[in-house]
Amino acid sequence: MTEGIPDNTPLWLFADQLGPRVYGGEHAHRPVLLVEAESALRRRRCHRQKLHLVLSALRHAHADLGDRATLIRAGTYTEALRRYGRPVLVHEPTSHAAERFVHRLRNEGLVADVLPTPTFALHRSEFRHWAGKRQRFRMEDFYREQRRRFGVLMDGPESDRVPVGGRWNFDTDNREPPPRGRTALDVPPPYRPVEDDIDARVRRDIDDMGVETIGVDGPRLFPVTPAEAQKALHLFIAHRLPVFGQYEDAMMSADWAMAHSLLSVPLNLGVLHPLEAVHAAEQAYRDGAAPLAAVEGFIRQILGWREYMWQLYWHFGPEYADSNHLQAHTELPSWWTDLDADAVQAECLRQALAGVRDRGWAHHIQRLMVLGNHALQRGYRPAELSDWFASAFVDGFAWVMPANVIGMSQHADGGKVATKPYTSGGAYINRMSNHCGQCPFDPKKRLGPDACPFTAGYWAFTHRHADLLAGNMRTARAVSSMKRLTDLEAVLEQERHREAF
Template identity: 60%
Template sequence: MTALLLFGDQLGPHFYTGHDEILLVESAAALRRRPYHRQKLHLVLSGMRHLAQELGDRVTLVRAETYTEAIRAFGRPLVAHQPGSIAARDMLHRLGVEVRPTPAFALSRDEFTAWAGTRERFLMEDFYHFQRSRFDVLMDGDAPVGGRWNLDVENREPPPKRAKLGVPAPWWPEEDEIDAKVREDLDALELPAVGKDGPRRFAITRAEALKALETFVRDRLPHFGPHEDAVLTKDWTMAHSLLSVPLNHGLLHPLEVVYAAEDAYRAGEVPLASAEGFIRQVLGWREYVWHLYWHLGGKYLHRNNFQASTPLPDWWAELRPRTVRAACLRTALEGVRDHGWVHHIQRLMVLGNHALQRGYDPAALNDWFVTSFVDGFPWVMPVNVIGMSQHADGGVIATKPYLSGGAYLNRMTDHCGGCWFDPKKRTGERACPFTAGYWAWMDRNESQVRANHRMGRAVQNLRRLADLDEVRVQERDRELF
């Protein structure tokens, strides 16, 4: 009889239904291969062990040094679904394991390949329109509900003038004896982990994932849209779903998530802008990122349009932000340290923006996002980091670099009022490293961005700066943030 090999991100029933014998592997080598976030390691082991307990005799859970050792010791034919990395797929091929299409995404690889055709640029908005039509989500016949595909303009309100958004709290899981044993085993392994340990804040069983989805759609999705792009120092979850972990561990199917949000809108329980903004993240961006990972291939990881080569500083790589004076950057790094998670604006417009301005090596930055975030997997980050954040692909997936100065951060976060730096200053001791860094980056890369029609005004403004020489020297020598 052929058994099914499941990886730690393939834990939902759409993976194993119809299979009587299942193999799960805890590989010590995989756990210590990189400096993963401690909470990420916990989630992976907790998820596999909870599934093994739930399915009982159907599961063989093998603890081995490597996957290769475990699969060979198992000694029987295996099939597997397409895993979440090129390296894992290649390993399965070497070991003679049959690889079948994954059931974890709405769109199949063949359908994506047909959509991609001969395109050389892949704009998410085009793909998103295709997805909405293909799966009949928020559609009135052939037209989008409300007459517009994208309501992002309604979801850009700055943070409220209070410490917290004031929405119902997220649903939190309760740890059990399996979590306690995972924590004990991780302590004994002494892995090269980063970040702080627990408590476990993310759903990692099917029952937990369903509860988290139900609670989010009922209590928090109605409030999600307007402040989707805002950041509050003392409210790390705001109205975000926290569903990226159960989705990326395969515990929820994207269509059940999307249809739950659509049903709430059609029942009059959720505003269209909130439902659409959330659905765009799941049915649009998440599916787009998965398919482009495979479509663009392993060489995409080495794209480096701006020839950025600065190594990640130790305080960044090791999540030691205590001495960082820039409030927005310190808060984002503290969030990664404490939870292994910050929301998309902190990832893109704080962490990614800083890394772009400082010329961090894109491949190293991508690895850091994969290992330091609890929802990070090899397929998740390349389009997010190499493409959208760092524009290292030269415009394959985005029309311009996601670059901003302190003015944007001052408008969309509550950090700047209490920060040592002044977002309005680009020179001097208290010059905001984002404001000054913006102009220093523009100066270094003017020849490459000059022809970009979306950067034309910024290039013109650069040429008008009377203090550009001072900015150049200041940012070349800046060491503290």
């Protein structure tokens, strides 16, 4: 039990802490407080479906917990806590702003104590010990330590364990382009929750509140309860995981989900614990039901990358959000912030933006190598871009995006997260998708009315940051290639005045 805290002290759950790892175990006897704060719903212009998911998750948690839970709707969290009238326990929240707020509430006597976050595999204190005085970080180092710590995909005696298959990383086996001649992968569709009366009421309430949103309304596509999350996990492991790894970096116009797990929402709502997903995937490999490369790739995304982003959010601190090493100062265009995919001609960019508009979701390659690639080439403001990702994506929360967007995608941190800027021309997109055949732009052309904005944009970006790129062994060749272009000045002039994407 929590030392010095009365046994009947209620537990206040944030909307991303709604799983049994939070309210079960040693806290299973405690009353639970849930709060819908209108101020939080209006703080940013979020995707319509994201607001629906958050409110649906809160209200389903209230229904599932029954008499144990109290749900208060109020203008602010403070107002709700004062109306509740009892000091509460709360787990560490998942943003710097919320952490400051919770500590202020503690000083005011509204919060009795703050407990460690139970919705991630690794505690923040353990990461601080691992990080030590490192100035630069490699996800691979962290990932290997995670595998050792939790005994995942390891073989051999306890004192001398080695990675299954003799390799830590099977990424090179997971970069297949989409199968040619097909419009979709031959896999069962992802789990689809059945909406109920709670979902219908949430939809009406969002309408009645008049909250300004982006994106379109639509049927709920993602789990919001522990029971739904388990169903989604089991369906993915049994029917989609075996194909996932091979095509995880591919993009197909007629198959938005492909073999991806779509588990980021329940993971980020706290209704699915990462180790549950990791252990289920490992068991599939041990049972011979899924190939090692697919299983390792999935586990690396969760136990490696997701945990890494969470820990770096806290390790880098709130000032990290202001990083802008490449001096990118272009405002996000209105067609981007309004999710106006119909204003976009480049098929890969149109498809990715339409996915965000219609579902609040796009898979990791669309985020990094289409949306992020475009933003990097055009010099969009990193902080503004990070906020957009957090608001427009249904799995976006404050902790998710900074290291992903500012570090990995935009290289705005000067290389703390990624060893090089992740940009490419149209050739990569043409190889990894079936978009280019339906596009008015030619991925092979950098000059002219049908020049691919990614191909031309790549050379404009390389020219703009030539000194930085020339000093990096991974990008120096691009600068050498750029210097051999006979039409470089014409390409640069074209890109300075480009209006159509």
